[in-house]
Amino acid sequence: MRIFARAVIAVALSTVAVLAPIAAAPAHAEAPKSLKKEVAAEVEAQRKQIQVMVDQIFSFAEPGFQEIRTSEYLTDILAKNGFTITKGVADIPTAFTAIWGEGGPKIALGSDIDDVLGVSQMPGVPYLKPMIEGAPGHGEGHNSGMPMMVAAAIATKKVMEKHGIKGRLMLWPGVAEELLATKAYYVRAGMFKDVDASIFGHVSNDFSTGYGEMGNNGLISVEYSFKGKTAHSAGMPWEGRSALDAVEIMDVAWNFRREHLPLTQRSHMIITNGGGQPNVVPDKASIWYFFRERTFDDIRKLYEVGNDIAKAAALATGTTMTQQTLGYAAPNFGNKPLAEAAFANIKAVGMPKWSADDQAFAKAVQSFNNRKIEPLKDEVTPLSTPESRKPSTGGGSDDIGDIMWAVPTITIRYPSNIPNMIGHNAIAAIAMATPIAHKGVEAGAKAVAMTVLDLLTTPKLIADAKAYFKDVQLKTDTYAPILTDEDVPAIWLNERNMALYRPLMEKYYYDPSKYDTYLDQLGVKYPMLEGPAE
Ligand SMILES: [Zn+2]
Structure with a gap:
């Protein structure tokens, strides 16, 4: 079946190749450039708010199913911006949907919000220094994804209102992604039933997207x-x-x-x-x-x-x-038309403008932690395709897979972290409340917002995405999660951990009314380039 599907793609590609010199049509239908410029400016206008959101959620540092403060914080912001909030969706207390708009296509925007047990880290300090020994920390960078989606959604909403563009935006958080424990339940509860297309965001040190079987487990x-x-x-x-x-x-x-x-x-x-x-x-x-x-x-x-x-x-x-x-997680499968549209926008946005301070800090983090020295990237990563990827030998999982098998979906990876960190390690938390994280989120939010505008203004893109989903993706495999009707979300997980650590963590919560940035509150100068005291 897979070979058949690839053959279809190959035929389609060769047809395009033949026609391209004559028609010179863009690879996909897209929104007018002027609207994209406007939406990018609306994201830039939120630069301060992006920094505050990224820092605030970093300071909450809540593990799976205990994202109580994070969830409250995000829903407050979205409610204030006119979104209708439904809390506790899919019988998960920290899950929610935030919906705005009417008519037109319904676009889902989501990213994860939980952190990792035992990797507490002082942000902006270039070597390992726990904030609270043994406490959870954002050693995966999930503090940045929803701020990116919120900024993208608010910017898109403004442009939609100004130009009378019809459509609905649905924001949702990836609760307990580190436990791979919720998205199959979201799908089972019908959260994505009437969604036309979905964009997921994940932190990275590169700016990229891709399609097809993504090769993970x-x-x-x-x-x-x-x-x-x-x-x-x-x-x-x-x-x-x-x-x-x-x-x-x-x-x-x-x-x-x-x-x-x-x-x-x-x-x-x-x-x-x-x-x-x-x-x-x-x-x-x-x-x-x-x-x-x-x-x-x-x-x-x-x-x-x-x-x-x-x-x-x-x-x-x-x-x-x-x-x-x-928990359960389906293998990931990215939607080709969506990925191509998003990739054009990623290229148009380009990498953040890293300062000499950002590069010096990245180098300090890499050298103090014996990681390969490599500067923050200055070019976006080519579109990842089944042809460009190496044969898969398996790897990690992401339960966005379940949503990918429910509606056309892609993951946009945005550049908010330093190259060559170790995942699920405290060193991956170091940059996540610094200008590196903030700039990456701003770039990612622009690409997301521009892609949403493409989806809202060009019905052909949604039609193509749905056709690929049905005619290519669903012919490679059938969504068959191992969940029975008796299975329920494991919402008790991490309860005891947070009963122990939350009281110790509360005094470190970021107070943006008193301090410009979280680093200011912690007394960490940026960029800190000195190593640990001998
Ligand atoms: Zn993750």
Whole structure:
């Protein structure tokens, strides 16, 4: 099926190539240049507000399902700007939709808002320095995505009002993306039912987009819990049945089996409960696995291997096993017409104008953390296509995949971070409340807003996007998430973590009424180029 779909694309491309010299038509229908100039100016007019939003959410630093302050903050801004807010969508307390406009196409704009456990970091300090040891932090840069979408939406709304352009904008946050735990539920709840096209944003050190099978893995996140029987570990161990033994056997068995799994799989685990104390045979123990693969079917097969091994571990230890799905993510598939439209806008916007200070700071961060020295990029990245990408050997996941299989969707990656950082590490948080992050968000917001205008003013673009979705994407695979009707969003996750850390974090919340920037509040001079004291 995939070969057939590629052949169709190849034929279509060769037709364009033949016609191009005669017609010299643009690759896609687009909005008038004058409107795009206006919307870019409306984004620039929000430069201060972009900085405040990026810094504020950085300071909240909330992990998945605990994005309480972040969600309140964003919905307040959107409500003040005339958007109609619905909170708690898909039975997820920190999820919402914010909708404005009437008639015309409905365009969804979203980005993630949660952060990563244990990677607290002082922004603007070029070496590792936790703000609060052990607390969560924005070591993925998810503090920047919704500020970009909010700025893009407000700018677009102004241009729509001024010129009487019909259309509806729906903003939504990626809650608990680090847990891959909500977007399949958004789709299941019908949040994207009447959406015509969707643009997702993700932080990067480059400015790019792409289409086709994006080559990453989808996944299922599942926790296995074993139940045994307590006994005195020394006095009468024969009376006990250890749930922890089952957890350990499951792990050992999985790691032997790993050798005989496809090279594209990724699987990893943590032990969420390993018992109480050594002299009590643990009657309860749990292990949490992520099983990642390239296609819906292969994710399911990998999951079934995991289920078999969990059952075998229970059998081997005389315990019983129950399992709970904690998240799901579909493989990503970008929409070609949308990606081409967005890419033209990315090129038109270009990279942010980095200052000598920005470049000096990036270099300091790279050198103090033993990363490859490479300047902030000064050129946008070429459009990523199935032909330009290397064959996939698997990798990470992003649950935007589920939305990509519901409506035509692309991801725009915007340049708010420094090259060669380590993902899910505190060093990736260093730049995320500095001018580097702010400038990248402004550039990204312009490209998003210009692409939304393309969608609103040229019905052909939406028609082409829908045709590609139906005639190309849906012929490669069928959306088949591993979720049952009994599965519910795992909204209890990270509750205990935040009960511990939130009181310590509150005194670091950014107060824009007192300080120009978050770095000012923290007393960090930009660019800080000195290393740690010896
Ligand atoms: Zn992310």
